[in-house]
Amino acid sequence: MAKLKLGLYWAASCGGCDVAVLDTNEKILDVAQIADLVFWPIALDFKYHHVEAMEDKSIDVCLFNGAIRSSEQERIARLLRAKSKTMVAFGSCACFGGIPALANFFNRAEIMERAYVEAPSNDNQGRTFPQFQTEVAEGELELPELYDTVLTLAQVVDVEYFIPGCPPPVDLILKIVDALATNSLPPPGAVIASEKTLCDECDRKKEEKMISKIYRSHEIIPDPERCLLEQGILCMGPATRGGCGARCIKVNMPCRGCFGPPAGVVDQGAKLVSAIASIYQAKNEEEIARMVEEIVDPAGTFYRFGLADSMLKRKRL
Amino acid sequence: MLKKMLGQLGIEEERVRLDWVSAAEGDRFAFIVDEMTEQIRALGPFSRDDGGNNG
Numbered sequence: 313m314a315k316l317k318l319g320l321y322w323a324a325s326c327g328g329c330d331v332a333v334l335d336t337n338e339k340i341l342d343v344a345q346i347a348d349l350v351f352w353p354i355a356l357d358f359k360y361h362h363v364e365a366m367e368d369k370s371i372d373v374c375l376f377n378g379a380i381r382s383s384e385q386e387r388i389a390r391l392l393r394a395k396s397k398t399m400v401a402f403g404s405c406a407c408f409g410g411i412p413a414l415a416n417f418f419n420r421a422e423i424m425e426r427a428y429v430e431a432p433s434n435d436n437q438g439r440t441f442p443q444f445q446t447e448v449a450e451g452e453l454e455l456p457e458l459y460d461t462v463l464t465l466a467q468v469v470d471v472e473y474f475i476p477g478c479p480p481p482v483d484l485i486l487k488i489v490d491a492l493a494t495n496s497l498p499p500p501g502a503v504i505a506s507e508k509t510l511c512d513e514c515d516r517k518k519e520e521k522m523i524s525k526i527y528r529s530h531e532i533i534p535d536p537e538r539c540l541l542e543q544g545i546l547c548m549g550p551a552t553r554g555g556c557g558a559r560c561i562k563v564n565m566p567c568r569g570c571f572g573p574p575a576g577v578v579d580q581g582a583k584l585v586s587a588i589a590s591i592y593q594a595k596n597e598e599e600i601a602r603m604v605e606e607i608v609d610p611a612g613t614f615y616r617f618g619l620a621d622s623m624l625k626r627k628r629l
Numbered sequence: 630m631l632k633k634m635l636g637q638l639g640i641e642e643e644r645v646r647l648d649w650v651s652a653a654e655g656d657r658f659a660f661i662v663d664e665m666t667e668q669i670r671a672l673g674p675f676s677r678d679d680g681g682n683n684g
Contacts, residue, residue, distance in 0.1 A: 581634070611638055624677075
């Protein structure tokens, strides 16, 4: 069998997804056995023009991490889509917008103001901002344009598979590599993870879900055996897809929701607010008000990874 | 909590209302539905801009 051609790209992301690929350790040599890497900006010195020169559909699989929030990222997403037979949204940002999509609580002007004027480390009284186009003696310089709204990969191009996770765990990466090697890929549209929720897969002791006080992570040392939600710690397990191996739960940290909505759920945040509100145990209006206050940032908490993928996609402009 | 969250997402509080009406309170039910309908009509259609200014 001819070797597969594999491409990897990063858009609006932190680099953790690329590191997760390297975390496969010696298994990455197995990847090299079955595949030639034809594009991987973090590790290999291929340029965009190399990709442009490729024939359409000549890359077998593209693992694309990061959300889309600039003209450059959109251009490369479209380019790689044209050159790839199979497009994989790799990691929470490509799948759901991820942490970068929290920018959807703001718009471009607010982001620029914060980053280049308001942030305490700035001294920008002249209000200098990066320009998308700048005239200099040598000609015109261009920077990618920042978008108002962070988008998921599937909102920009067609995507065949989704591997969620911040970052995707090694066993799921190897699962897709193995499926590629043995030509046993699932039907297009599949999410390479579990069909169950994290709660279904969590082996903590669950008793009665009734809470009367919410604790933030730094306010409590949780019992390592009991359900975190029952201890008053906001855990996103009830409306988050499983398959992550409960990495956070095993180190006594609550689920943040990085695997996105479980099968059949459209809006993860809406599902979470309903799950959490339904276990509130309050005697009167004052107690309810106190508990609502205890969740400092509900939208940011329940849409931590999924704002771009939610029904509203962003704060209304 | 839902109202607090919707507020963060830029949705007017007046668009959401939770009320309790018994099956025996037909008049009250009709009154609340009318009131809510008028309130929403006054706010106008729910404008939505998915993409923002993307390029």
